[in-house]
Amino acid sequence: MELQHKRVTVLALILMAGLLVLVSGCGNKPAVDTAPTMPDDMNTTETLTPPVVQEPKVVDDGNVIDPKTMDPQDYGVEDVFFAFDQYGLDEVSMGVLARNARILKDVGALVLISGHCDERGTVEYNLALGEKRARAVRDYLASLGVPQGRMLITSYGENKPFSVGHTDQAWAQNRRAHFERP
Amino acid sequence: MSQLSMSQLSMSKLITILLAFCAVIGSAVSAAAQSSDVVIDITQRPYLKTDVLVMPLDILSGGQTAARGGDLIGAVILGDLDLSGLIRTGISTDTPDSFQFEYLIEGRVEGPLLDEATSGEEAPLTVSLELMTYPDRQILLSKRYRPLAGQQRVTAHHFANLVLDMVAGGKGICMTRVVFSRGAGDRRDLYVVDYDGEGLLRVTANRTLNLCPSWSPDNSEITFTSYHGGQQGLYSLDTGTGKVRKILALGGLNYGADWRSDGKELLVSLSQGGDPEIYRVGTDGSIIKRLTVWPSIEISPSWAPGGGELVFTSDRTGTPQLYIIDKDGSGRRRLTFEGQYNDSGTWSPRGDQLAYATRIENLTRLVLIKPTGEDRRIVTGPRWGNCEDPSWAPDGRHLVFTSDRSGVFKLYVYDVVEESFRQLTFGDDPDITPAWSN
Structure with a gap:
């Protein structure tokens, strides 16, 4: 049952990738980054291994993902989380970002990476810390081959919390880099 | 006004009243107040306040509208002087002995003029406010305002700021x-x-x-x-x-x-x-x-x-x-x-x-x-x-x-x-x- 599920996902992904290459080939967008012939062998093999954790949610009858109308979450891009007062990426985050990188390269979308902080600390310092988080994510994705020009960054600091509570759990939810459609 | 002249003003003001009375509010500072009589600076404790008597505004005409306006303006002036931290206000001469009024604020409110009142549009009150010495009533400041209802607060703030400048030599923040x-x-x-x-x-x-x-x-x-x-x-x-x-x-x-x-x-x-x-x-x-x-x-x-x-x-x-x-x-x-x-x-x-x-x-x-x-x-x-x-x-x-x-x-x-x-x-x-x- 689950295997079948995975196969469907793989199929969907391959279909999507193919369609995108086609679309971008016909359109006026440069097809460089969605081309399947990645120079980096690691990335190529990784692309063939399907991301099992998160399958793309919105694939209407096998149709294309349109990053202009869809939020990155809707095609499988996930947020990453940070430790208190830190902007470094841990192993979990790197794993998530590796998957995000594959998807972003496939989709070729322009994304806005926003850095967020929990409510502790000052508004001003948290704006700077949030930007460091966003930049750490962008730089790591760039190192995995996502073109830098397709990633904008911004920081909201503590001003756009995902969880409004004042607990450790709420704070952990709010220390994140979030992917948005710009 | 420069910082220097401000503090000079405050200092001479404070020196003249230092021995007259001690108007320290708050028990935490009263002990320290008695020991220090050499260096005086309004931003340093101990500090002294000037006592000002603020009488309710007289309503000469205009009925309820003028009365409400007068009450509001009087209340805002009182609030401003209290919030400044430089002045202690009283609204009656029947106050505890520690009050020694040096200044008096009085005012009058008149309703709209007859043709204004019948024009159909909102008409301004006429507000006269005076600051004078107490008890000898030498007028130091005399102002006349014509505020519409929405301008009564700012009228009071404006006058209070002038009072603070004159009485306490401090930079009033009433308009901020x-x-x-x-x-x-x-x-x-x-x-x-x-x-x-x-x-x-x-x-x-x-x-x-x-x-x-x-x-x-x-x-x-x-x-x-x-x-x-x-x-x-x-x-x-x-x-x-x-x-x-x-x-x-x-x-x-x-x-x-x-x-x-x-x-x-x-x-x-x-x-x-x-x-x-x-x-x-x-x-x-x-x-x-x-x-x-x-x-x-x-x-x-x-x-x-x-x-x-x-x-x-x-x-x-x-x-x-x-x-x-x-x-x-x-x-x-x-x-x-x-x-x-x-x-x-x-x-x-x-x-x-x-x-x-x-x-x-x-x-x-x-x-x-x-x-x-x-x-x-x-x-x-x-x-x-x-x-x-x-x-x-x-x-x-x-x-x-x-x-x-x-x-x-x-x-x-x-x-x-x-x-x-x-x-x-x-x-x-x-x-x-x-x-x-x-």
Whole structure:
């Protein structure tokens, strides 16, 4: 049952990738980054291994993902989380970002990476810390081959919390880099 | 008026009344008051207040409308004089012995003139206000106003400011206001409120985050940080017309604006793809000078009065600390050594101290310190919760800051002389990053 599920996902992904290459080939967008012939062998093999954790949610009858109308979450891009007062990426985050990188390269979308902080600390310092988080994510994705020009960054600091509570759990939810459609 | 003449005035005033009576409010300071009679400074304890008798305004004509107007104006004047911290008011000569009235305020209210009253439009009252010596009734100040209903508060503030100038030699803050950011979720708007908590007014409505406002020295502009397409930019609101202009949007962070007192330059933090650094920019957004070239976060700049120096935050040592540099970026010295997290330094307009926020045992607390790094004083105890973003009133005596002691960040005002607090804003939405007008 689950295997079948995975196969469907793989199929969907391959279909999507193919369609995108086609679309971008016909359109006026440069097809460089969605081309399947990645120079980096690691990335190529990784692309063939399907991301099992998160399958793309919105694939209407096998149709294309349109990053202009869809939020990155809707095609499988996930947020990453940070430790208190830190902007470094841990192993979990790197794993998530590796998957995000594959998807972003496939989709070729322009994304806005926003850095967020929990409510502790000052508004001003948290704006700077949030930007460091966003930049750490962008730089790591760039190192995995996502073109830098397709990633904008911004920081909201503590001003756009995902969880409004004042607990450790709420704070952990709010220390994140979030992917948005710009 | 210069700082010098202000303090001279206050000093001579205070010396003349020093031996006459001791008008210290609050038991905590009364003991100290008796021991010190050499150095007198209104920002230092002990302090003395001038007693002013404020009589209810006489209603000469105009019935209920005039009576309500008169009551409001009288109440606002009383409130202003009390909030100044420089004056003790009484509304009757039948007061405790410790009162020794030196001044008297009287006033009269007349209703609209007959043709005004019948014109169908709202007609102004005529308000005459006088300040005189007491008990010999020499008139020091005589003012006549014609306020519409919506102008009665500002009429009272205007007169109270003149009284404070004349009686206490202090720079009155009765006409000042506080701008701050209010809201939750995806949007925060800037609001302006009178210094006494009245007259709340929303001044932005652009469905995004608006933060970190700063008044121009003449209060004609409020410069603030907003987001457009997810990207920060520095914008300026014309407080006369309500029009907003873009100053800077260089990519990355554009925030922390602080106007220099001559109105020609601002300090701001810009990241431009790297860590934020401190810049001096022109009011048109042109970059005049980059002041820090450090591989770390540099934020929260604030001019010293006169613009010769500035304070800002850097985490170059691994923890955010306050530093002072000259206006050309030279002469760096570290101001804070205590605590692992210090930010939001802001220089008193008197130049004698700075306020900032420090983290102690997981709470952000408000602190005062001298520019030399001496005399560090923690202002808010643990019951105040997290306290952030101090901003000085132009009198150098009052500070507005945020505290989440009620569960949500609201604005509070601290009197650094009396060491007293009052709540300025209310409601359920968080209020952050206040800035006191000039």
